[in-house]
Amino acid sequence: xxxxxxxxxxxxxxxxxxxxxxxxxxxxxxxxxxxxxxxxxxxxxxxxxxxxxxxxxxxxxxxxxxxxxxxxxxxxxxxxxxxxxxxxxxxxxxxxxxxxxxxxxxxxxxxxxxxxxxxxxxxxxxxxxxxxxxxxxxxxxxxxxxxxxxxxxxxxxxxxxxxxxxxxxxxxxxxxxxxxxxxxxxxxxxxxxxxxxxxxxxxxxxxxxxxxxxxxxxxxxxxxxxxxxxxxxxxxxxxxxxxxxxxxxxxxxxxxxxxxxxxxxxxxxxxxxxxxxxxxxxxxxxxxxxxxxxxxxxxxxxxxxxxxxxxxxxxxxxxxxxxxxxxxxxxxxxxxxxxxx
Numbered sequence: 001x002x003x004x005x006x007x008x009x010x011x012x013x014x015x016x017x018x019x020x021x022x023x024x025x026x027x028x029x030x031x032x033x034x035x036x037x038x039x040x041x042x043x044x045x046x047x048x049x050x051x052x053x054x055x056x057x058x059x060x061x062x063x064x065x066x067x068x069x070x071x072x073x074x075x076x077x078x079x080x081x082x083x084x085x086x087x088x089x090x091x092x093x094x095x096x097x098x099x100x101x102x103x104x105x106x107x108x109x110x111x112x113x114x115x116x117x118x119x120x121x122x123x124x125x126x127x128x129x130x131x132x133x134x135x136x137x138x139x140x141x142x143x144x145x146x147x148x149x150x151x152x153x154x155x156x157x158x159x160x161x162x163x164x165x166x167x168x169x170x171x172x173x174x175x176x177x178x179x180x181x182x183x184x185x186x187x188x189x190x191x192x193x194x195x196x197x198x199x200x201x202x203x204x205x206x207x208x209x210x211x212x213x214x215x216x217x218x219x220x221x222x223x224x225x226x227x228x229x230x231x232x233x234x235x236x237x238x239x240x241x242x243x244x245x246x247x248x249x250x251x252x253x254x255x256x257x258x259x260x261x262x263x264x265x266x267x268x269x270x271x272x273x274x275x276x277x278x279x280x281x282x283x284x285x286x287x288x289x290x291x292x293x294x295x296x297x298x299x300x301x302x303x304x305x306x307x308x309x310x311x312x313x314x315x316x317x318x319x320x321x322x323x324x325x326x327x328x329x330x331x332x333x334x335x336x337x338x339x340x341x
Contacts, residue, residue, distance in 0.1 A: 003096040003097065003098040003126070004018065004019050004088050004089050004092075004095040004096055004097070005017070005018055005019070005082075005083070005086055005088055005096075005097050006018075006019075006097070006099070006315065006318040006319055006322050007079065007082060007097060007098070007318075008099075008100045008133065008314040008315040008318055009029060009063070009075070009078075009079075009099055009101075009113075010029060010100075010155065010156065010314075011029065011062065011064045011065065011066065011154065011155045011156025011157070011177065012028065012062075012155035012156065012179070012285070013026060013027065013028055013029055013155075013285075013311075014026075014027055014028070014029040014078065014082065015027075015312065015314070015315035016085075016086060016315070017315050017316075017318055017319040017322065018086060018087070018088040019088065019319075019322050020088060021087075022316075022319050023312065023315045023316060023319060024086070025082075025085065026312075026315075027043075027044035027045060028044055028045060028047065028048040029062055029064065030043065030044065030047040030048045030060060031043045031060070031061050031062075031063070031078055032046075032047040032050050032054065032058060032059070033058070033061060034057060034058055035057040035058070035059070038077075039077070040081070041058070043077070043078060044081070047060055048060075051199060052198045052199060052200075061074050062074070063075035063077075065156065066156045066157060066176050066177070067105075067154065067156040068102050068105045068106075068109050068157075069109045069112055069113050069116075072112040072113070072115060073116075075112075075116040076115075076117075076119045076120045077120075079097075079116060079117055079120035079121075080119075080120040080121060083097075083120055083122070089122075093123070094123040095121075095122060095123060096122065096123065096124045096125070096126070097117050097122040097124070097125045097126075098126050098127075098128055098318060098321065098322055098325075099113065099125060099126070099127055099128070100127070100128055100129070101113060101127040101128065101129065101333055102130055102157055102159075102173075103129045103130065103131055103159060103168075103171065103333075104157075104173045104175070105333075110127055110333055110334045111334070111336075113127065114126075114334055114336035115336065117336075122338070123337065124335070124336070124338065125335070125336050125337075126334070126335040126336075127333040127334045127335075128318060128321060128328070128331055128332060129331045129333060130152065130159075131150055131152045131159045131161045132161075132317070132321075132328065132331035133313075133314045133315075133321060133331075134150060134152045134283040134313040134314040135148060135150045135161070135163060135281070135283070135317065136316075136317030136321060136328070137307075137312070137313035137314055137315065137316035137317030137318070138150070138281050138307035138308075138317070139307070140163070140281065142163045142166050142328070142331075143166040143327060144164075144165075145164060145165055146164070146274045146277075146278060147162055147163070147164050147169065147267065147271035147272070147274035147275055147278065148162070148164070148278060149161070149162050149260075149263070149264065149275055149279070149280040149281070149300075149302075150162075150163065150280070150281050150283060151256075151260055151280055151281070151282050151287075151296060151304075152284045153177065153256070153282060153283070153284040153285070153286030153287050153289070153292070154177045154178070154285060154286060155177045155178055155285060155286065156176065156179060157173065157174065157175065157176065157177050158173065158174040158176070158177050158178075158256055158259070158284075158286070159171070159172070159173040159174075160172050160173070160256075160259050160263040161263070162263060162264070162267050162271060164271055166327075166330050166331075167330050169267055169268065169271055170263045170264075170267045171263065172259045172260075172262055173259070176252075177286060178206075178285075178286040180252050181206050181210065181249055181252050182199065182202040182203055182206055183202075184248035184251070184252075185202045185205055185206055185244065185245055185248045186199075186202045188247070188248060189202075189227070189240070189244070192244065193238075193244075195225075195227040195228065195229060195230065195236070195238055196227050196228040196230060197225060197226075197228075198227075201227065205223060205225060206245060206248075206249070207288075208223050209221060209223055209240065209242050209245040209246070210245050210246070210248075210289060210290060211246060211249060211289070212249060212253045212289055212290065212292040212294070212295035212296075213291040213294060214246040214247075214249070214250055217242060217246055217290070217291075218242065219242050219243065220242075221242050222240065222241060222242075223239070223240045224237060224238075224239060225237070225239070225240050226238075253292065253295060256296070257295060257296055257299035260296055260299060260300055261299055261300060264300055264302075275300075275302050276302055279297075279302050279303030279304055279305065280296060280297070280300060280303070280305075281304075281305060281306075281307050282296070282304065282305065282306040282307060283306075283307050283310045283313040283314070284310055284311065284314075285310070285311040287306040287307070287310035287311075288306075288310065288311070293306050
């Protein structure tokens with residue numbers, strides 16, 4: 001089967017690659033529905049702007065939560081919207097779709113995602129491990145004998161995988177991503193300081209003040225933010241200090257460091273020795289967190305680096321897998337075809 005379109009479907013964003021043109025599109029994995037209607041009123045960037053601003057009767061939703069499928073109807077609507085926007089498959093009766101999927105997704109979730117792709121218009125759909133696609137996009141040779149340790153840090157999930165000979169030698173995951181830091185920042189500002197901020201504001205605060213090495217982060221930095229004062233019930237400008245943001249980062253980063261150490265310790269001795277030379281590679285949008293590579297390198301005792309453009313590694317790797325799917329058959333997680341009567 002020829003795979004004409006590849007989709008890296010994430011918790012926060014979705015990216016599309018075409019077989020002939022490579023990566024062509026990136027958009028928020030967001031849909032907006034009007035109450036009582038099954039068809040979305042908008043998707044992508046426009047729907048994301050409605051988040052936190054939607055009027056009564058309009059809901060803003062995401063098909064995935066914590067890295068796995070939450071609603072197959074939302075997924076089918078988002079995939080259909082992507083298929084219509086893709087020049088490679090728009091208007092075609094038969095085409096194949098390759099979609100990334102979290103390695104820890106349950107069989108029923110994988111089946112629902114495949115069904116959603118078929119319902120959206122694909123003649124055949126196949127799932128690929130998201131960590132394998134990210135590793136290929138980061139330039140790692142998965143089919144080689146040397147061990148490769150990949151840490152995929154996303155908005156909704158975090159995984160650590162050890163690859164060798166095209167197979168998974170050790171694997172671990174956390175069913176949440178760096179979105180948890182944003183949630184904790186909002187909760188701390190609300191409970192300890194009396195301010196309510198939106199999702200976009202919390203992301204900007206974490207991006208500006210967050211760090212994976214709190215001991216070396218500057219403590220005298222203050223960021224100006226806008227939110228709602230719970231005491232005055234009015235929009236106000238206030239200052240955010242570094243300490244609450246670093247505290248929110250530390251819990252999540254410490255869990256990720258323990259996960260990576262557990263995966264490295266469970267690897268066979270010969271593969272563990274390879275890691276001293278190869279080190280670990282960070283992918284995913286969360287790899288941009290300040291000093292995360294140094295923190296994980298110190299925990300593992302091996303070199304650790306962030307891949308080039310880590311947020312796009314999965315879609316670039318998915319495109320390479322589309323070009324030569326036979327070389328990565330061990331990384332496929334399921335396949336489904338449209339039934340023709």
